[in-house]
Amino acid sequence: MIANYGYKDGSGEYYISIDTDKCIGCAAERACLTACPKQMFEIITDDYDDEVAWIKKPNCRTLSYDCADCKPSGGYTSLPCMTACTPGAIKHSW
Amino acid sequence: MITAGIDMGSRSIKVILLEELKVDGAPQLKYGVKKAHIMMPGDLDQDVAADKAYDEALASAGLKREDVKAVFATGAGRKQVSFAAEGITEMTAGAKGANFMYPQGRTVVDVGAEEGRGMKTDAEGRAVDFAGNEKCAAGAGSFAEAMSRALQMSLKEFGDASLKSDKTIPMNAQCTVFAESEVVSLIHSATPKNDIAKAVLDAVASRVCAMVRRVGIEGEVVLIGGMVHNAGFVQSLKTAMGVDQISLPDMPEYISALGCAMIAAERQH
Ligand code: SF4
Numbered sequence: 001m002i003a004n005y006g007y008k009d010g011s012g013e014y015y016i017s018i019d020t021d022k023c024i025g026c027a028a029e030r031a032c033l034t035a036c037p038k039q040m041f042e043i044i045t046d047d048y049d050d051e052v053a054w055i056k057k058p059n060c061r062t063l064s065y066d067c068a069d070c071k072p073s074g075g076y077t078s079l080p081c082m083t084a085c086t087p088g089a090i091k092h093s094w
Numbered sequence: 095m096i097t098a099g100i101d102m103g104s105r106s107i108k109v110i111l112l113e114e115l116k117v118d119g120a121p122q123l124k125y126g127v128k129k130a131h132i133m134m135p136g137d138l139d140q141d142v143a144a145d146k147a148y149d150e151a152l153a154s155a156g157l158k159r160e161d162v163k164a165v166f167a168t169g170a171g172r173k174q175v176s177f178a179a180e181g182i183t184e185m186t187a188g189a190k191g192a193n194f195m196y197p198q199g200r201t202v203v204d205v206g207a208e209e210g211r212g213m214k215t216d217a218e219g220r221a222v223d224f225a226g227n228e229k230c231a232a233g234a235g236s237f238a239e240a241m242s243r244a245l246q247m248s249l250k251e252f253g254d255a256s257l258k259s260d261k262t263i264p265m266n267a268q269c270t271v272f273a274e275s276e277v278v279s280l281i282h283s284a285t286p287k288n289d290i291a292k293a294v295l296d297a298v299a300s301r302v303c304a305m306v307r308r309v310g311i312e313g314e315v316v317l318i319g320g321m322v323h324n325a326g327f328v329q330s331l332k333t334a335m336g337v338d339q340i341s342l343p344d345m346p347e348y349i350s351a352l353g354c355a356m357i358a359a360e361r362q363h
C-alpha cells in the first residue's frame with residue numbers, strides 16, 4: 001500500500017509517502033528509524049498484520065517545519081531518510 | 095454467523111450487525127445487514143458511549159452479546175471500544191465497505207464530519223493507496239456545517255441552495271478560521287446566500303479533491319460518509335474531480351462500520 005502522510009496548506013503540499021509493501025521484511029534493517037534526525041518514523045502493525053513504517057501522528061501535521069533542516073532553501077541533493085531506505089519506500093512530495 | 099462493526103466517529107457512533115449468509119455463486123448476497131444503528135454520544139465518555147451504542151443495536155435486533163462471534167472497531171476513537179477484538183483503520187474499513195456496495199469502484203472518497211480522505215482500492219476492496227489531510231478540517235463536513243449555521247440554514251438547505259448558484263467565488267483561505275472570516279465578509283457584502291453556499295462547498299470539494307488526486311482518480315468513484323447526503327457538495331466534488339458520475343451508496347455513513355464487520359467475519363474463517 002502507498003500511504004501518504006501529511007497535508008496541503010496555503011504554502012504548499014507536504015506529503016511523505018511510504019510504499020509499505022517494501023517495509024515487509026525490510027531489506028534495510030529499518031534504517032529509517034535511526035536515519036531521520038527528527039525520529040519521525042515508527043514501525044507499526046498494520047491492518048493486515050504486517051510490520052511497516054509510518055510517520056508519527058504529531059509530525060504528520062508539521063512536516064514542512066520538521067524536514068526544513070534537511071531541505072535548505074538553497075536546495076539539496078539527498079535526504080537522510082531516502083538514502084537510508086535502500087528499498088526505495090520513501091518519497092517526498094516537495 | 096453474526097459479526098459487529100463499530101465506527102467510532104468524532105460526532106456519532108455507527109454500529110452494523112452483519113449476518114453471513116450462504117448463497118452459492120452470488121458473492122453480493124454473502125452478507126445481510128441485520129441492524130444498522132447510529133448514536134450521538136453527546137457528553138458521554140467514548141468508552142461508555144461505545145457500550146451503550148452497541149447494547150442499543152443488539153436490543154433492537156433482538157440479539158445478545160453472546161450471539162455475536164466477533165466485534166471489530168474502526169474510526170478515530172476505535173481504541174475506546176474495550177470489547178472489540180481488533181481495531182481497523184478507517185482506510186481499510188471504508189475501502190472494504192465501498193467495494194462491497196460497488197465492486198467496480200476503485201477510487202473511494204470518504205468525507206465525514208471531521209476528516210476527509212481519498213483511497214484507491216483493488217478488486218478485493220483492499221486499500222492500496224490513501225491520502226488524508228492531517229492538518230486541516232476544511233475538507234470535511236463540520237466546516238460546511240459551521241458555515242451553513244452562519245447563514246442560518248441547515249446543512250441540507252445549504253446544499254440545495256448551492257445547487258441554485260452558477261457563480262464561482264474562489265475562497266482562498268486554507269484554514270477554517272480564515273475561511274470563516276471570508277464567509278462573513280461575503281455576507282456583509284450582500285452576496286446572495288446561494289452563491290456563498292456554493293463557494294463554501296466548492297472550497298470543501300477542492301480540498302477533498304487535492305487528497306484524492308494524490309492517490310489518483312481511477313475507475314468508478316464512490317463517495318462514502320455523511321456528506322453524501324449533501325447534493326450541493328456532491329455536485330461540487332464532481333466538478334472538482336472532473337468526473338461525470340460518482341456512485342453514492344444508501345446509508346453512506348455506515349459504510350466503514352459495514353466494512354469493519356465484513357473484515358471481522360472474514361477473519362473468523
Ligand atoms: S521505510 Fe524503508 S527503511 Fe523504513 S521499514 Fe520501510 S523499507 Fe525499511
Ligand code: SF4
Pocket residue numbers: 035036037038039040066067068070071079080081082
Ligand atoms: S527529510 Fe529529514 S527530517 Fe524529514 S523525514 Fe527525511 S530524514 Fe526525517
